Amino acid sequence: QVHGIVRRSSSFNTGRIEHLYKNPQAHIEGNMKLHYGDLTDSTCLVKIINEVKPTEIYNLGAQSHVKISFDLAEYTADVDGVGTLRLLDAIKTCGLISSVKFYQASTSELFGKVQEIPQKETTPFYPRSPYGAAKLYAYWIVVNFREAYNLFAVNGILFNHESPRRGANFVTRKISRSVAKIHLGQLDCFSLGNLDAKRDWGHARDYVEAMWLMLQTDEPEDFVIATGEVHSVREFVEKSFKHIGKTIVWEGKNENEVGRCKETGKIHVTVNHKYYRPTEV
Structure with missing residues (x-):
């Protein structure tokens, strides 16, 4: 058996582990048992x-x-x-x-x-x-x-x-989800922070x-x-767009830099300072 601790939430917060339920639709537990708790509560x-x-x-x-x-x-x-x-x-x-x-x-x-x-x-x-x-x-x-x-x-x-279960506000998922939406015609452009950060x-x-x-x-x-x-965030962006048949060409510098699609001329990536860390690594 595997036991897990889950924080109480007004909305369901088990989306990334629902496949582990015996019955995901009814949230019926099998070998996975969940307990309400929190790392800020020593008693629980x-x-x-x-x-x-x-x-x-x-x-x-x-x-x-x-x-x-x-x-x-x-x-x-x-x-x-x-x-x-x-x-x-x-x-x-x-x-x-x-x-x-x-x-x-x-x-x-x-x-x-x-x-x-x-x-x-x-x-x-x-x-x-x-x-x-x-x-x-x-x-x-x-x-x-x-x-x-x-x-x-x-x-x-x-x-x-x-992995695909990474939170949507982390840069890898933000890029992959945004590129997918652009491919489906649901989005034109998205913003990132430091394109030269390497991970x-x-x-x-x-x-x-x-x-x-x-x-x-x-x-x-x-x-x-x-x-x-x-690899840099910039590389991640380029490879993601390559996956949908687009080539990104970079223009400008620093916060004025944009990523433009070579095939269509459309700007798909911009830089926004609010996504920069106060201290980068």
Whole structure:
């Protein structure tokens, strides 16, 4: 069985896992059991963990949008940083230190202003966002629980991992959905931030397997998971349009730069400063 924690919402917020229900139409659970809870509520975490008594815990919960973390800095710290501590403390409170394996979804945003290329497990951290700073606390509190209480706890320092289930306001899905809408005649143009930002993008399916494998080892150890390749947002845009038979030609500079379709002359991409991070990585 797999148990999950879901936040209460006035509208259904399980769209990305509906296929896991025994009956998706009626939301009837099978081997997946959902519990209402929140990483900001330590009481509910203790209650759920004590009831379920899991053998593996994967902490994938977070306010995970880096740009938005600048607007919601305190909330991001509470959920991503202290929320991890609440979860670890709940394991300890329930007396499950010796029987639980704990996976923490760490992040390449810890490296931020990179101190060496390529990054590895021993690369010094230099986070450049409230999200990265909160995840840095989470990383070290996991290490502390591992060393202080002998808890099998690991940090997976994962670079960007994408799939069709990625949230629509993340750049990869924003580009792919917008290009699809342009192809269908539902949209003419969309705006992006820094076109020259570079990321290491992998597929979520491979990265989730890596998470699971990290909890199957004999000894707990932190790992960096990445493809080893970086590509720019600009490249992502060009390849996406190529998929629908369009060639994007770039004109202008900085915030005045546009992406024009070579075949039709139409502008399909513009740059908007509101999508820039205050500090880029």
